[in-house]
Amino acid sequence: MNSLRFALRLLRRDWRAGELRLLAIAVVIAVASVTSVGFFTDRIERAMARQASEVLAADLRVESNQPLPGFLLQEAERRQLAHATTLSFPSVILHRDSTQLVQVKGVSDTYPLRGKMRVRDSVTGADRVADTVPASGEAWLEERLLPLLGVAIGDQIKVGKRSFRVSRIIVYEPDRSANLFQLAPRLLVPLGDIEETGLLGPASRVRHYLLIAGPPSEMSDYRYWVEDQNIGGLQVEDIRSARPELRSALDQGGRFLRLAAATAILLCMVAVALSSRRFVERQSDSSALLRCLGASRRQVTRIFILRLLSLGLIASLIGVFTGLGVQTLLIRLIGHWFTSQIPAPTAWPLVSGLITGILVLIGFSLPSIIRLGEVPPLRVFRRHLDAPPISYRLFLMAALLSLSILLVWQIGNDEMALRLISGLLAGLTILLLISRLLVFVLAPLRHLTAGSWRYGLASLSRNPATTTMQLTGFGLGFTVLLLLAIVRVDLLSSWQGALPDDSPNQFLINIQPDEVEAVRDLLAQGGIMTNGLFPMIRGRLVSINGDPVSRDDYDNPRAQRLATRDFNISHATQPQRDNKIVSGRWWSESQRNESWFSVELGLAETLGIPLGTELEFEVAGSRVMGRVENLRSVEWDSFNVNFFVIGTPGLLVQQPATYITSFYLPAEKRQVLHSLIQRFPSITALDVTALMTQVRSIMDRGALAVESVFLFTLAAGLIVLYTGIQASHELKVQETAVLRTLGVKRSILLLSTLLEFALLGGLAGLISAALASAISYSLANAVFNLPWELNISMWLAALLGGAVCVGIAGTLASRSLLNTPPLVTMRKA
Template sequence: MNWRLRWARHHLSALIHDSELRVLGLALVCAVAASSAVQLFGDRMARAITAQSGESLGADLIISARSPIDDTAISALNPQLRMARTIHLPSVIWFGDSNHLAGLKAVDEHYPLKGELRTAAAPLHEERVARQIPEPGSAWVDAQLWSELRLQRDATIEVGATTLRVSRLLTYEPDRGSGFVDIAPRLLINMQDLPATKLLQPGSRAQYRVLVSGDEDSLQQVKALEFPPDTQLSTPADARPEIRSAVSRAESFLALASMTASLLGAIAVGLCAHQYGQRLRADVALLRCLGAARRDILGALLISLLTMASVAGGLGAAIGWAVQFLLQDLAQLMLLPSLPPPHPLALAQAWLIALILLAGFALPPLLDATRAAPIAVLRNDNPQQRSGWGWQFAALAGLVGLLALQAPTWSMLGAVIAGQALTAALLAVLSLAILALLRPLRHAALRGWRLGLGNLLRRTGLSIAQSMALGLGLLALLLLTVVRHDLLQGWQNKLPPDTPNQFLINIQSDQVEPLQAFLKARGVTAQRIWPMARARLVAVNDQPVDADSFSDPETQRWINRDFNLSWADQLGDDNRMVEGQFWGPEAHGQALISAELYVQERLGVGIGDTLSLDFAGDVRRFTIHHLREVDWESFQPNFFLLTPPGVLDDVPATWLTSFYLPPEQRSAMRDLNQTFPGVTVLDLDALMDQVRTIMQRIVGALEMVFVFTVAAGLIVLLAAMEAGRHERRREIALMRTLGASRREVRQALLSEFAALGALSGLVAALCAQAVGWVLAAQVFEIPYEIRWLTVVGSAAAGAVLVCALAWLSLRPVTNTPPDRILRE
């Protein structure tokens, strides 16, 4: 057998006996296991959350258009695809001499594909899940239409050219959107009854929808089909802003856990490989003295590394695969009824991480060992080692590339990498500074503490390296703690229990004060009452515009509808200034306009540009005064366009407001409908319950993923403890031989690692707070408050944790007879 193969086999068998190789193999297995488990489970959880959020649409995909949709091509793709059809259009509903404009929705027998319909026999009656749609000849109406028309059970209403019997009160539908026919009072009928109404005429404002549900591959095939230009495809992630934001943040949180696991694996493997490389120098020197060429030694090293990568990578991937299935059981018990199957690409990516870690972080120290001069090694000299900069730069580039694959946004990638780099730099600088400050204290301390501080000062390079490694590991643990306790809490707090759940629209000017008095008398605190006017955009910078002026389909749809405007002398807390300053009293009455960022993105306008708006034939020209950003998840009234007070006083307008109504005061809405019959009430309780449910599911999933990633951080700390372990064994033996007691040895060890832990914990806590603030502001877009108590506590926790790990690692050495260590 070739000696290179024999030497490689020797190194692989040494995994069982050599401590450095054991730790290196264990670090690699744990790194791959952590990465693969997080990748696999995170990918499955993200896909499951997206699929579950399909309940908010009643399907996995909605195809909508203003003309009938030919679904034959969809049916031909895959017989396993399920489809349902709905038609939406506005219609005036008559009951006796009363009438009201409603959003009519005709559905077929397959609706809904996901989620559920809920109904009740009448207002204030028990709500039940509907197992089928309305029977032909019957209709379901929501509470608003029931109240507006003063309906009763089995009442007969006129819908177009036919009559229908009101059989149930509709309390919840999964796909209710935010367009007019969706926010208007709802009338749900069977598709078979629609032709009899004769409402579908040329020019009618009907919207046709095809709901599709199936596996991911089939849905991608549907999306790849060619549809007419006016067709819109909506998924759970992009159809509703509040659902889209929840899913996006979930993917960001899970990506952060996966990126952290990759960084931890790199640190652990690099530490262990460096320590083993130091011991490998003696073996290489002996082989060089026996005539082995450096090329042959490198070949043997590559064989052993590739074999180790295959074995450790396969074992780690298998462990990760098994662990994510255990997490799946927890998810099914706690969160979701089912998870999609694991995606092979996620496992392949985790294996790629193993190869990058070995090639970039284990190979350079081993290459350094082969460069050492044999005579210097045999004389136990310690010449300055040359780092394999090319390999290290390649490894860092590969690691950055892997992190980029896992990061959903460039801002998250930059924040995590910058946080790690900043921590490493701060740890290096502060370690040097603190070591310099500790030098005078060395002589004033007790003997045991003096020995410990002396170890830190004598091994300055190793102390700084250990401090950086410990700090980076603690940063990962603290960052996950920050995410779990602060970022997630801040996210959930964006939708507090008293978030407004009732919207009132179509309030007339003469009803504003009586309505405020009505709500105040019942103990209801209404938010600000906003005026609202409607206009259509006709020109930008005096150039006429219409849908054909833009190529983007979303802009074409947006430009074709009326804009809702309001006026205000101050902004709400959910508005943030982006460019310019909000106007003061001197701007009142001037033709200025405040534009939301979405307007800038769609129209490409900025401060100083002009918008011409048509108010029912009255065209007015406005100059953009400033740009702002609205938090559309606040469930507060907001507008794309605002003007100063006194500009639109002569334009026809209605008013709207919002407020929180506790469940025990629901009867107040019945009184409101009777007192103000023209006011439209929008009940958002069902929608808010959906958002809160998704938040709770995501938080539970992240807790499970983060626990596993924290375990990877502890492995890094253990690996840092192994650095210099053999050197410390000889030092402890010499100290014991020269008369030091076990107590003094313990004091020396504890003082050394307590200083290291406190220093690392302090800097890591500061950086974790900084990175948390960047992630909150740039990635998750939620408020964040720095907690200084966490910084102080982290320094103390770092000292205790590092001391405990160091004691567990080095305690057997203090109990080993010194002569046995010195004879090794």
């Protein structure tokens, strides 16, 4: 007998009879949910990254202090990647008798590749998008140059040997945020005019840039190719290595989206587990008949496994194309939320959906399917005979393995996946214990009641296996839904609230120590509150535990850059409010003279700096050595002043330092800032409004994306509700027929069914509220690093919502049983 051919024949027969439809629908919805979420999150994450890449004005930036080799540009052209070239250097410009240090930037015609420049044609004019770069002989400048140089639109300025006419004011420059603390104001000119200034001599401090943009896969390949060339002094940056604020926002948004996708997978697993149990129960007769016809146990098992896999493959194919269509519709609905075009879908979510469908079926159905080979042939005559019960250990091992593989794979964050799996396993254990306790309590309680209450409680206590399965299924389903609801409402609100409207949008740097009090007083007189003025010391890390630091010691490109750059370090007696000590302890006032450092966690992990490490910095020609006393996480997207390394006051207070502060500057108080700059010309004011806009944009898009993913998860939750109710369908058919034969009224049975399912739903909702709260607390503190608050209203909503939804759905599903004559049911049995 050809097992595959026979399995397909049985599959076709059972499909016509409706035996496999519930399981197939569960798989289709599972795969469609996963695929649509996969497509959606993949495209939205890439769109968010592309929108954030405006900070570099490209997807990739190659930087060097020497002219870039021509073959880098030729390779980009060969790969058909968009490209632009820029260069930047400090210089002095002349206007009448005034001079001013500026940062001159020359740009090619294709600049920028990502984002748009915004300019004004006059001081009081409205902002607008610049479709071109400055024409030959023209220069655009920052607004802060106007009071410093006394220049106006239309005036001539001189840069080296070349004169330029000031034509526009720069409002927003995409890649300026990638180099936030640029001391001198910007002057933008055409790249072709730079040579005529005569300023590009051998001793010029010029930085050369090659900007590249294209598909993510091409960008990754090009980056690896550039790094393989081993060109000295070359740095390659993408958005995640450019700004910690944006990297933090992107990583956080990605975690939210992946968690939302994981909830859809979890619900689909519950749905398939409930559906497969009913499928196995209804296939016991087919197995017994095959055994009577001479099929061996191995043949029967092989036939059912092949039928299961065939069903899974067909349903998964339907699911992936359904998911593709759904996400296409969704992208059309929300595409206008993004400033740039959303990238085209890749093929990976299709493959991911197929693998997910097969894994879900194998993990949650295969142990039950194997049971079918053990059905005794005598069942054909004695219907009460069945296969030996499945080993819970085998079932849990298979389910846990599939669950772990899928969650770790889909989430991409081992810690988040581990906490989610641990929470669900703990929840499963609690639900099983409570369901057993419920049956134990209801058994004597039903004798103390009458009417509908008695029949409803008796139904729950009389079928402990079904009650346990339904309560567990409802509880896990509600837990996942409530978890996503908490993420969607509470954690997302906390994330967005971390960057309120009055977050600092201005930085003042290069404040001299003798100017600190005067600057503080001037800002206070103008009604501007700062977050404090902090000392900032430039230092280079020269040794770790006595070993010299070299970029050659690291393979990670970010580690190589950090090993060769100067750090902004500081000293303090108290950690800042957006810093959290994750390892070690902060020093007390009595320990301020110790030689200790506090290091940001990301820097420590990148450079391999554990607690207790001895660090040595070179500061202004002298060496400063201290031990790492604590590691701390930093909320870079808060836009407060923060440092990678902080020392004790006794260790660094004698080192030369300037001061830095940040504050929120309303538009109507800009004159206060102008007055401060005129009084203290050495101070540099940096406007980070554009960078904040990028971070807020990522937060808003991430929140909207999670809102949309919630709709998919809700659809998966509905199938869990339906399959959970259908799990007791066979028993309900027989019980209803017997009770109606004995004369129980239809209205009493209807009310008893409502009470039965409402009790299950309310209890499942209450338990799931506790489980979802515990899991969300763990994720908020350990993964998202966000504040968490207990939501009491969610508990009440879960209790009432579970009782109402499950009660009404179960009653509606049972109405057909009450309308069927008992004699018809008895004859079928």
